[in-house]
Structures are given as structure tokens and as C-alpha cells.
Amino acid sequence: MKLTFLGGAGTVTGSKILLEVNYKKILIDCGLFQGLKELREKNWETLPINLNELDLVLLTHAHLDHSGYIPLLVKNGYKGEIYCTEATKDLTEIILLDSGKIQEEDARRANKYEYSKHNPAEALYNVDDAKEAITHLKTFESNKWHKFNDEIEFKFINSGHILGSVFVLIKVNEKIIAFSGDIGRTEPILLPKFEYIDYADYLIVESTYGNRVHKEVSISDELLKYINHTYAKKGILIIPTFSVERAQEIIYLLSVLKRKKQLPNIPIFLDSPMGVNATEVYFKYNKIHKLTEEDIKSMLSTVHLISSVKASKAVVNDNSPKIVLAGSGMITGGRVLHYLNKYISDKRNSVLIVGFQAEGTRGRALLSGDSEIKFFGEYHKINAEVFKINAFSGHADQNELMDWLKHFKSSPTLTFINHGEPHQSQALKVKIRTVLNWNCTVAKMNNEYYLD
Template identity: 75%
Template sequence: MKLTFLGGAGTVTGSKALLESDYTKILIDCGLFQGLKELRRKNWDNLPINLDELDLIILTHAHLDHSGYLPILVKNGYKGKVYCTKATRDLTEIILLDSGKIQEEDARRANKYSYTSHDPAIPLYDIEDAQSAITRLKTFDLNTWIKINDDIKFQFINSGHILGSAFVVLNVKGKIIVFSGDIGRKEPILLPKYEYIEKADYVVIESTYGNRLHKNRIITEELLRYIKLTYSKGGILVIPSFSVERAQEIIYFLSVLKREGKLPKIPIYLDSPMGVNATEVYLKYKNAHTLTDEDIKSMLSTVQLISGVNTSKSIVNDEKPKIVLAGSGMITGGRVLHYLDKLISDEKNSILIVGYQAEGTRGRSLLSGDSELKFFGKYYKIKAEVFKINEFSGHADQSELLDWLQHFNEPPKLTLINHGEPHQSQALKVKIKTDLKWKCTVAKMNNEYYLD
């Protein structure tokens, strides 16, 4: 067996791991690179594999950095299936269609306002490409072994990261290889906790927060503090939000504050077609999360869900105090840019960051204290206050990653660390070697790892 990382190594984006056994080739995750320009350029490169020889793709979950390259692969000739859980299928459809639409719009805007070095700018893929990829998705239940061929079978096990997320456990000729994808929190906000796995010969584990411990603060108190501060200035609070999981978590906490009578009487909007659709998926899979019917009813009465373009434009142009959740979470595109276009240079407004910001994204620039932010082809002075709540993270911290690893009955032959920036991955490697005494290494892009 041979394992090659074609993405998600040395970075938190572009996750792709190619597993080869004899003549069978399986790609675990098919993510888009985001953030740094040098990484985004890789999305335009063909993968170093013959797509006619690629038998199968398995998704751990729907996030763009794990599914967003699918339309490109299908456009370039991949003819096989993409296996995932039912909720992952529904969320992947939403995410890919939204991604195709945004890329079409970005290319159109770049050409219209001539702020592109390409003549003309073209989208990486479009809505039609996304629709083609969606037809390849095939779903399976959790905790059920699925036979791929006489030598290989696999199963999905709940990983607690987002709705439908799962560990991928492959049995290849009796050898067990576990791919963590992204691991959720030990005490997640809306989801059942991740499950433990007893046995593995090889483990591939993420390291997004491999060097840190999440602080144990009360989220509602922090959230209320920033809402009241912005309201006292007569400003608008903009929350760049990941439309899947994070948006639903924020809406849940806002509904709790509303029920407790603590919120100012101002409108709250979720201005994200993808976020609205993802919220509807939550209503569909009631057994896959921990929300009660009362919770859901309260959430829907707290926030106004906005999909239409004209309604969105009117909210953008309304200068009265309000709270707006808008995609994208790392401010790489989407409707949040239209709000920032109006609000970022006014000190009475606030921007609340509630998720991981990859290197090279506008969200990372805000957190780094940059004085200007570039989008729509020009620079904007950052005068709005910028805040961050770390406790929303959907990724396990170092202690939670170790907790999950410690529940294997015996050490794997090798643990490969991926999906992390170099410092985070190295820190987790040191911790695993020191505390668990396991053999482990940090995965490198395009390196081949032979599994006995």
C-alpha cells in the first residue's frame, strides 16, 4: 500500500490523500486550496494521477476544503462515484453550487471593473460543473461496512465536526487505515460527540489546533458583550460566518439570549443563501444533532433568513443598528464583502470573527491587525473594531486530539499528521511522541508513504 498527500499537508486546505493498493486507487477527500495565492494557484493544476485509473473518492465531510475540488476533477474526466454520508451529500450539494456561483460572480466582477491580470478572468468552475459533480455522490449510513472489492471495505464513524462528518475506516487486506478528516470537540454545541475507534494499523490525523488548548469561556457572555458594545455606538455588528455548522451555532446562542431577554431589540439577519439552505438540512436530519423542536422554533423566530438578492441589497444599504451573519467565514468571497464595503471604514461598526482563519485569507488579515483590506479591486481602511471568539471552534484542540488517539487499544504502526499549518503539526507530533510514545510523522505534500 502507498499513501500520497496531494493537499492538506503543510496547510489546512486542499485536503486530498491518495491511497493505492495493488491496482485500486482511492482518494480520501477532494478539497479546494484556499488562502495564500501560491496555494490557490494549485487549484488550477491537474492532479498527478491518471483519472481513468482513479476508482473511488470518499468524503469525510462537506466543507469546501474537503469537497470543493470535485467539480474540477469531474470536469477533467473523473467518471467514478463519490461516497459520503447522507447529510454530507445534502450539504456538499449546497456548498458546491454556492462555490460555483461565487466563482462565476467573481470572474464577472473582475472583468467588469478590470481588476484582473487575466484577460478575461474565468471561473475555476461554474454552476454547471458543480451540478455534474453532485450527480456522482452516493450515500451510506454510519457504522456499516461497505465492500469496495474483494480486498477492500470501509465504514463511516461519527467524527462530531459538522452535520454528517465522519471518520473513514478502511480495511485493506486486513490492515486498518483510519482517516480522521476534521475532528469535532469533546463537548460539541449542536452535535453528538465524536466516537472512539479501538484498532488501527495506520492513522491519519488532522492538526488544525495541534498546538493549542481552547479556553473554557461562556460563549453567550462573550457574544452578548460584543453585541452590546456595538449597539452602544449605534453601529452594525457583522459576523463573517461559515454557513455550515457555525451559522447554526450562532443562531442557537442568539436564540438563547433572546429567550433570556438579554438582546437589544434590533433585527438579526442570516444573509446567506447557503446558510439558509444548510439550516434547512438541519431540520431534515433531526436525529443527527442535539437540538430540540423548541430550540429550532426559537432559532427560526430569532433570525430572519435572507436569500433574495434585492432583499440583501436593501439590508446592506440600511444603516440602522443590526446584527448580520453573512458568508464567507474567512471573508474569501460571498455577501459579507458587500457589508464590509459599506461598514469596514466606520469605527462605530464591529466585525466578529468566529472561526479559524487560514493564512492568506482576509479574515487572517483582520486578526493580524492590518490597517487595510483589499477586495473588489481596491483597498479599504479598517476602522471598524475587530473581535474574535475562539470558543466556537468546531475543531478539536490538542487535548481532544490526544483524547481521541488514546482510545486506540494499542499504538498504530504509524500516525501521519496532516491538515495543519507547519507549527501546529509539529507541535502535535512532539506531543504524540512525548506523551503516547507513538511513531508519527508530519505529512509532506506529494511525498509517498509506503504502508506495510
């Protein structure tokens, strides 16, 4: 058996892990690189895999950094299936179609305004590529073993990160290899808590917050504080929002504040076609989240859902106080850029960051205190106030990761730490070795690891 980390090692993006065993090649996750230019450029590199020899792709969840490369995989020759849960399939369809559309639009805009070094600028993949990729998705139930062939079985177990997200267990040669994907919080806002795993011979565990413990604060109180602060300035609160999970969490919390009559009387918009579609998916899968019918009705009455370009432009051009949730969450693209283009230079306005910002993203630049950010080929002065709520994170912190690991009944032969920037991964490695005395290593990009 051999593992190769083709992404998500030394970084939190581009997750792809290749397992080679019994003359079979299985890819666990197939994500896009985001953030730093040197990482984004890897999306254009040819994968070191003969795609005619790739037998299967297993998907832990729908987020772009775990699923966004699938259209390229299929475009470049992969003909096999992609296994996932039902909710992951529905969300992946939404995310890939949106990704193809955004890349088409970015290339078109770059060519129109001639701010790309490439002439012409091209999309990494388009909507048609995404549509083709979606036909390869196949769903399986969680919490039961499924046969891939006579020698290889797999199982999905709830990871509590986003709707449909799972840990992936692969059983082969009497060994179990566990892939964590992304691990959720111990008390998610909308979802059941992650499940524990009893045993694995080999474990791959994420480390996004491997060096940090999230502060215990009231997210609702924090959210209300920034809303009232911006409202008092007669400003506009812009919340760059991940369309899957984070958007639904914020809408739910806003609906609770509205029910308690604590919100100021200002309109709230979710300006994200993907966010709107993802919200509908959440309401569809009412058995795997904690929302009641009353919660759902309240959410729908609290927020104006914006999909059309015409409606979006109208909201952008209305200068009156409002709260806007718009993609993308790391400000790497999407409709949030149009709001920032108009409002980020006005000190009455605020930008509220509500999730992890990868190195090299505009969101990270805002948090770092940069005086300007670049998009649409121009630099934009940052006069709006920038705030962050850390407690919104959908990733387990160090204590929660250790809690999950401590429930293994015996230590894995070897634990690989991935999906983290170097400092976070190293910190988790030291913690695991010190507290659990496990044999572990930090995964390195493109390194091959042979398993006994």
C-alpha cells in the same frame, strides 16, 4: 500500499489523500485550496493522477476545503462515484452549487472592473460543473462495514465536526487505515460528541489546533458582550460566518439569549443563501443533532433568513443598528464583502471573527491588525473594531485530540499528522511522541509514503 498527500499537508486547505492499494486508487477528500495566493494557484494545477484510473472518492465531510475540488475532478474526467453520508451529500450539494456561483460572479466582476491580471478572468468551475459533480454522490450508513469490492471495505464513524462528518476507515490486506478528516470538540453545541476508534494499523490525524488549548469561556457571554458593545455605539455587528455548522450554532445561541430576554431589540439577519439552505438541512436530520422542536422554532423566530439579492441589497443599504451573519467565514468571497465594503471604515461598527482563519485570507489579515484589506480590486481602510471568539472552533484542540488518540487500544504502526500549518503539526507530533510514544511523522505535500 502507498499514500500520497496531494493537499492538506503543511496547510489546512485543499485536503486530498491518495491511497493506492491492490491496483486500486482511492481518493480520500477532494478539497479546494484557500488562503495564500500560492495555495489558491494550486487549484489550477493538473492533479498528478490519471483520472481514468481513479476508482473511488470517499468524503469525510462537506466543507469546501474537503469537497470543493470535486466539480473539477469530474470536469477533468473522473467518472466514478463519491461515497459519503446522507447529510454530507445534502450539504455538499449546497456548498458546491454556491461555490460555482461565487466563482462565476467573481470572474464576471473581475472582467467588468478589469482588476484581474487574466484577460478574460475565468471561473475555476461554474454552476453547471457543480450540478454534474453532484450526480456522482452516493450515500452509505455510518457504523457498519461496506464492501467496495472483494478485497476492500470501508466504514464511516461520527467525527462530531459538522452535520454528517465522519472518520473514514478502510480495511484492506488485513490492515485498517483510519482517516480523521476534521475532528470535532468534546462538547459540540449542536452535535453529539465524536466517537472513538479502537484500532488502526495506520492513522492520518488532523492538527489544525495541534499546538493550542481552547480557553474555557462562556460563548454566549462573549457573544452578548460584543453585541452590547456594538449596540452601545449605535453600530452594526458583522459576523463573517461559515454557512455550515457555525451559522446554525450562532443562530441557536442568539435564540437562547432572546428567550432569556438578554438581547437588545435589534434585527438579526443570516444573509447567505447557502447558510439558509444548510439550516434547512439541519432541521431535516433531527436524529443526528441535539436540537429540539422548540429550539428550531425559536431559531426561526430569532433570525431573518435572507436569500434573494434584492433583499440582501436592502439590508446592506439600511444603516440602522443590526447583527449580520454573512458568508464567507474567512472573508474569501461572498456577501460579507458587500457589508464590509460599506461599513468597515466606520469605527462605530464591529467585525466578530468566529472561526479559524487560514493564512493569506482576509480574515487572518483582520486578526493580524492590518490597517486595510483588499477586495473588489480596491483597498479598504479598517476603522471598525475587530474581535474574535476562539471558543467557537469546530476543531478539537490539543487536549481533545490527545483524548481521542488515547482511546486507541494499541498504537498504530505509523501515524501521519496533516491538516495543520507547520508549527501546529510539529507541536502535535512532539506531544504524541512524548505522551504516547507513538511512531509518527508530519505529512509533506506530494510525498509518497509506502505502507507495509
